[in-house]
Amino acid sequence: MIRNKVFLILSLGVPVMCNADAVIDSCRDVVYADEPVCFVSHLRLISRPMDYDGKLVVFSSVIRVKLAPPHSLYFSKEASDRQDEIDSILLNFSDEEIDSSSLPNRGWVRVHGRFHVNRGDAASAALATIDPVVKIFAETQ
Numbered sequence: 001m002i003r004n005k006v007f008l009i010l011s012l013g014v015p016v017m018c019n020a021d022a023v024i025d026s027c028r029d030v031v032y033a034d035e036p037v038c039f040v041s042h043l044r045l046i047s048r049p050m051d052y053d054g055k056l057v058v059f060s061s062v063i064r065v066k067l068a069p070p071h072s073l074y075f076s077k078e079a080s081d082r083q084d085e086i087d088s089i090l091l092n093f094s095d096e097e098i099d100s101s102s103l104p105n106r107g108w109v110r111v112h113g114r115f116h117v118n119r120g121d122a123a124s125a126a127l128a129t130i131d132p133v134v135k136i137f138a139e140t141q
Contacts, residue, residue: 027055037112042075045115046087046127053117057130058110060139061089065105069093072126073111080106085125090118092131108139 027038038052042061045052061073062080070090074080079087091111095101103109113130 038115042073042089045089046075049115049117049128052115053128055115056113056134057115058112060108060110062106063091063103063109063136065100065103069100070129071100071103073109073130077106086127088126089115090126090129091133091136092129093133093136098133098136102138103136104138109136110139111136 026040026044027036030037033056035056037056037058039058040052042059045057045059061075062077064072064074064080064083066072070092072080072083072085073089073091074084075087091113093100111130111133112135113133116129116131118126118128
């Protein structure tokens with residue numbers, strides 16, 4: 001029995017083992033916030049949502065800009081094309097707060113905001129919501 005191991009399957013289909021206990025806490029103090037900020041990936045947020053519930057997070061994601069909020073974030077362009085809601089994170093902001101026309105539809109963005117796990121009260125199957133969005137900007141590839 002393998003204890004405290006996580007198996008990851010890479011795109012090549014090669015299993016890789018890593019020690020789950022070796023994951024470094026990604027939350028730390030920063031000069032621009034009054035509380036710790038968690039620097040994480042979209043995949044980590046959706047795989048361990050309760051670890052980040054209510055916390056300030058910073059992560060990269062693919063945005064699908066809709067005509068009206070909430071907009072959706074996906075971990076890849078392919079997931080965005082399929083609109084996999086179960087792995088999506090909603091962005092809750094108005095155009096008065098952030099100009100959504102400046103965001104690249106189906107493009108990569110960097111998001112700063114408060115992560116909230118949806119507990120069945122959302123009209124969407126999305127796992128979580130970022131509200132409020134502190135900052136969002138397009139990433140250059």
